[in-house]
Structures are given as C-alpha cells and as structure tokens.
Amino acid sequence: MRLAGPNQLLESVFARDLCIGCGACVDLCPYFKTYSGRTAQVFPCTRETGRCFAFCPKVEVDYQELSQAFFNEPYRGAPLGHYLRVVKVEAGPNLPKGNYQNSGAVTALAVTALETGMISAAVVTDRKGLMPVPKVVNKKEDIIACAASKYTAAPTLAAANRAAADGAKDLGLIGTPCQITAAAMSRLNPTEKEGFSDPYNVLIGLFCTWAVDARKLAALIAGHTKGKDICKMDMPPPPSAMLVLSLDDCNINVGLDLVRPIVPKGCSVCPDMTSEYADISVGVLEGLPLANTVIVRTPRGQELLDQALERGYLVAGKVAAENLAHLSLAANNKKKRALAAVQALGDNIDPEADGRAVFRIRAEALERIMAGV
Numbered sequence: 001m002r003l004a005g006p007n008q009l010l011e012s013v014f015a016r017d018l019c020i021g022c023g024a025c026v027d028l029c030p031y032f033k034t035y036s037g038r039t040a041q042v043f044p045c046t047r048e049t050g051r052c053f054a055f056c057p058k059v060e061v062d063y064q065e066l067s068q069a070f071f072n073e074p075y076r077g078a079p080l081g082h083y084l085r086v087v088k089v090e091a092g093p094n095l096p097k098g099n100y101q102n103s104g105a106v107t108a109l110a111v112t113a114l115e116t117g118m119i120s121a122a123v124v125t126d127r128k129g130l131m132p133v134p135k136v137v138n139k140k141e142d143i144i145a146c147a148a149s150k151y152t153a154a155p156t157l158a159a160a161n162r163a164a165a166d167g168a169k170d171l172g173l174i175g176t177p178c179q180i181t182a183a184a185m186s187r188l189n190p191t192e193k194e195g196f197s198d199p200y201n202v203l204i205g206l207f208c209t210w211a212v213d214a215r216k217l218a219a220l221i222a223g224h225t226k227g228k229d230i231c232k233m234d235m236p237p238p239p240s241a242m243l244v245l246s247l248d249d250c251n252i253n254v255g256l257d258l259v260r261p262i263v264p265k266g267c268s269v270c271p272d273m274t275s276e277y278a279d280i281s282v283g284v285l286e287g288l289p290l291a292n293t294v295i296v297r298t299p300r301g302q303e304l305l306d307q308a309l310e311r312g313y314l315v316a317g318k319v320a321a322e323n324l325a326h327l328s329l330a331a332n333n334k335k336k337r338a339l340a341a342v343q344a345l346g347d348n349i350d351p352e353a354d355g356r357a358v359f360r361i362r363a364e365a366l367e368r369i370m371a372g373v
C-alpha cells in the first residue's frame with residue numbers, strides 16, 4: 001500500500017472531487033470532520049503519512065494486497081469477487097417485525113452476530129430526515145430501528161473510528177462497498193500504528209451501484225414533502241428509472257435524470273458493486289422485493305448465516321442461474337465503467353506506475369474485466 005499524508009489526500013481526493021464522505025478519515029485525529037453529509041479538513045496538518053490517506057477508498061486502493069490479505073489469493077477481477085456461495089434468503093418465522101428494506105437479511109445477520117457474541121456492537125446507519133446518521137448500537141432493538149436503506153452517501157465509518165478510539169473491540173460493520181473497502185484497508189494497519197488492534201470482527205456488506213448526495217437530494221425535494229417525514233427510500237429495479245421516497249400518504253418519485261447529477265463523482269470511479277471484502281454481502285434479488293441475494297465470502301460469514309438460519313430469522317433457498325448471471329454482468333459493467341472513469345482522470349492504475357491512482361489493478365485482472373464475465 002502506498003502511504004502519504006493529509007496534503008496528498010486533499011490533492012488526490014478532495015481537489016478531484018472524489019470524496020464520497022464515507023467517514024474513514026474522520027475523527028482519527030482532530031483535523032478531519034464530517035458535517036451534514038460532507039467531510040472537510042478543519043485545521044491544516046503537515047504529517048507526511050497518515051491513516052486518513054491510508055484508509056481512504058478513493059486513493060491507492062491496492063486490490064491485490066486486499067485479496068491476498070483477506071482471501072490468500074491474487075485479485076482476479078472476478079465480477080463478484082471471492083466467494084464461497086450465493087444464496088437466496090427470505091425472512092424466517094422468528095425475525096421480529098421491522099421496517100426492512102427487503103427481507104431484513106442484513107438486520108437478521110447483525111442481530112445474530114450480537115446474540116451469539118460474535119460482535120459487541122453494530123455500526124449502523126440511521127437517518128434524520130434525509131441526513132444519514134451513523135450509530136454504534138449494542139441492543140437488538142436499536143439494530144432493528146436502524147433498518148432500511150438510505151440511498152445517500154453516509155459517514156458511517158466516522159462512528160466506527162470514534163468507537164475504536166474509545167477501545168471498542170469486536171465491532172460488526174454494516175456498510176456499502178466503499179465503506180467496507182476502507183474498513184478492510186484499516187484492518188491491515190497500513191501505517192503500522194503502535195498498539196493497533198483490529199476493531200472489527202464481522203463485516204456485513206451491502207450491494208451498491210450509486211448513492212446520492214444527501215444535501216443535494218434535500219434541496220431537490222424541498223417543498224415537496226410538505227413537512228411530512230420520509231418513511232422509506234427505494235430504488236425499484238428497471239424499467240422504473242426512479243428513486244422513490246415514501247411519505248405517510250404518498251410517494252415522491254425522483255426520476256433518474258434528476259438523480260444522476262446528484263450522485264457524487266466518487267461513485268463513478270467505484271469498481272465494487274457487492275462489497276467484495278466483507279464476510280458476507282447482501283443485495284436485492286431481482287423481481288422478489290421480500291427476498292435478498294446473499295454472497296457468503298468467508299467461513300465467518302458462513303457461520304453467521306448458519307446461525308441466523310438456525311434461529312429461524314432467515315430461510316434460505318436457491319438463486320436462479322439467470323439472476324446470478326445478471327448480477328455478475330451488472331457487477332462487471334460497474335468495474336468497466338470505473339476503469340473508463342479513472343482513465344478519463346488520467347490515472348495509470350498499473351501497480352508499478354508512478355503518480356497517484358484511485359486504485360491499482362494488475363494486467364491479468366484488467367484483461368478479465370474487459371473481456372467480461
């Protein structure tokens with residue numbers, strides 16, 4: 001991993017407008033803070049290397065290094081990353097009622113992790129209005145209360161950083177692929193910080209194609225909510241082409257032509273659709289809004305799923321071959337779009353090349369991505 005400091009983070013990420021506001025650089029020191037969906041450096045710092053740069057998922061992400069460290073194999077550019085199996089899940093008879101996005105699989109896995117003692121607390125993302133609010137919670141009811149997708153980029157890792165600084169151990173992180181990548185990089189202790197201890201025990205990843213800037217979304221719909229609370233956000237599959245915000249008695253449908261301009265530029269250079277460095281990843285199962293696709297990546301992820309099934313929180317089934325093929329195609333297309341976007345920025349992603357790049361991928365993996373699934 002190539003190291004540098006806050007000034008290089010400002011040059012490579014902020015000046016290129018690539019910050020996604022994930023919170024990975026926030027509250028590691030007094031200098032980077034998040035406010036109302038945005039991250040900013042509040043005081044200058046002259047350190048030559050820092051965790052802020054090393055954890056950022058928008059500069060110098062070395063996929064080979066991550067793949068070797070977590071899966072003991074080279075990064076091959078496979079559309080869904082390394083995995084053990086892919087299964088369909090639905091809510092089981094014992095899953096408590098909740099405002100779940102789909103089957104409630106993410107919540108079921110997080111609650112199971114807490115109940116089995118696999119984690120001491122979960123890092124989740126709540127919201128106030130449209131603003132995402134990261135929280136570290138250690139009660140089942142609080143995990144359930146933070147269910148449902150907030151389709152806004154969120155500083156979730158700022159809460160994890162604060163908990164880690166307070167000595168938290170065995171955290172379970174629920175995050176989007178950029179957040180999971182940043183957490184994975186932090187687990188390698190790239191700056192060789194003395195006394196380091198990995199704060200995470202389980203990473204539960206979400207699938208993600210894009211998120212929107214919360215402030216810009218709020219400005220876009222200002223005047224349409226008539227003071228009412230937003231109960232749920234949804235992104236129905238094609239051909240709907242809209243982001244749907246549900247109020248008590250009506251929906252606000254935001255067309256994709258209005259959504260695209262408020263997707264942060266950082267999403268355009270994101271090659272990961274399925275949280276490839278999580279223990280277990282969860283996304284939509286096309287055509288079945290009350291089911292989920294689950295990608296089990298590690299033995300820990302498998303153990304967690306087994307426990308959730310045993311407790312009757314989830315029931316498992318088979319993902320149809322055509323769903324899997326479609327998911328793989330979508331994930332590969334996301335990689336291709338990210339490659340085109342980093343090329344347009346002028347990055348040379350060859351691991352041996354000079355200069356800064358959003359990420360590094362070796363030639364064999366690049367060829368596979370370009371060749372398709």
Ligand SMILES: Cc1cc2nc3c(=O)[nH]c(=O)nc-3n(C[C@H](O)[C@H](O)[C@H](O)COP(=O)(O)OP(=O)(O)OC[C@H]3O[C@@H](n4cnc5c(N)ncnc54)[C@H](O)[C@@H]3O)c2cc1C
Pocket residue numbers: 099100101102103104105106107108123124125126132146147148149150151152153154156174175176179206207208209210211212282283284285292
């Ligand atoms: C920004 C975003 C984009 C997504 N894009 C896709 C996609 O393209 N394709 C797809 O298949 N699935 C996508 N998903 C995932 C999908 O929306 C559901 O989260 C997933 O299917 C799990 O459903 P569930 O019922 O198990 O979740 P629930 O049990 O309802 O739990 C949802 C969990 O997500 C966490 N969360 C919510 N919002 C955020 C956020 N902004 N950042 C971090 N964590 C958050 C909450 O803490 C909660 O624990 C996206 C999710 C997000 C947040």
Ligand code: SF4
Pocket residue numbers: 009013014018019020021022023024025026039052055056057058182
């Ligand atoms: S992307 Fe995340 S880690 Fe990088 S600068 Fe923005 S908030 Fe910090």
Ligand code: SF4
Pocket residue numbers: 020153176177178179208209210211266267268270272
């Ligand atoms: S597209 Fe990538 S960068 Fe954007 S929110 Fe999703 S995971 Fe993060």
